[in-house]
Amino acid sequence: MPQINKLENKLESVLKKDKDLQIIETPHNDPVVEIHYDKNPYVVITETQDSVRRIEQSVDQLQQVTREILHTIKTKRRDKQNTLPLRQPANNDVYFYLMSLQREFKEKNLQYSRFRVAVTLLWAAGLRVNEIRNITQDDIDSIIHHKSLQVYQPKTNKYRLILFTKQSCDQFRALENECTIVFNKYSTLSGGIAENSWIYFINSRLLEKTRHLGLNIKSHSFRVNFVTSLLKHAPLQIVSNLIGHTNISTTVKYDRYYPNKDETLNLLEKAFTTRK
Secondary structure, eight states: OHHHHHHHHHHHHHHTSOTTSEEEEOTTOOEEEEOOOOSOHHHHHHHHHHHHHHHHHHHHHHHHHHHHHHHHHHHHHHHHHHHSOOOOOOOHHHHHHHHHOOOOTTOOHHHHHHHHHHHHHHHHHOOOGGGSTTOOHHHHHHHHHHSEEEEEETTTTEEEEEEOOHHHHHHHHHTHHHHHHHHTTOSSTTTTOOHHHHHHHHHHHHHHHHGGGTOOOOHHHHHHHHHHHHHTTSOHHHHHHHHTOSSHHHHHHHOOOOOOHHHHHHHHHHHHOOOO
C-alpha cells in the first residue's frame, strides 16, 4: 500500500497548509472559515481575497489528491481481478454428483431441499444466483409443463424467456418432494432472506461439497459451463442473447472451451478441405 500511504500524506499536508485560518463549526455542523481582523477595511478586503484564493487552491489540491486516490484504488481492484483464478465450469458430472449426495446428519430438510432446487436451476439454465431467489412453485410448474420460464434479471431490470430441455424438465419432476417442502413453507425459493445471505447460502455449500474434488465451484460456475457448452454449437451473438448479456464482450470472458488435438484437426479438415 505504499502508493495509498503516499497520497494520504499528501492529503494531510494540504490540510495543514493554511494554519493561519481558523476552521469553526456552525450549529448545523458546516465548516466555516473565521478570520479576525482589526485593520483598515481595505486591507481586510485585500487579505480576505488572498485567503479566499488560498482556500480555492487548497480545495483544488484536495480534489486532485482525491482523484489520485480513487484512481489508485480502481487500479488495484482491476489488477486483483486480473490475477484471480478463472471460475471453473460446473459440468454435468459436478451437477449429478451434487444430486447424488444424501442429506447430512445435522442438515435441515428445508435447507437440503432448497439447495437441490437452486442448483438444478443454475445447472439447467445458466441463471445468475440472484435470478432464482424469487422463483415460485408456479415457475417450477411452468418449466415442467411448458419447458419455459419468464425470469426477471435484477442486473438489467428486464424479463427474459428461458427454455428448458427435456432432461432438465425430468430433473425438476424428480424434485417434486423437495419443491413441496420448500414452497409449502415459503412463497419463494429463497424464503425472503437477504441477497448477501442467499449468495452465501448457495456458495458456502457448493464449496464445502466439492472441496475434496479439487474444484473451485461457486454458483456462477454453472453459468460458465452453460455459456461454454453453447459456444461449441452456436455463434457468439446468439449465445450472448440466450444468456442475457447486454454486451457481447462479456460472453467472450465466459468461454472455457479449448479444443483438443482431434477436435482441432476435424475443424481444419472441415474448413480447408477442397470439395470435389
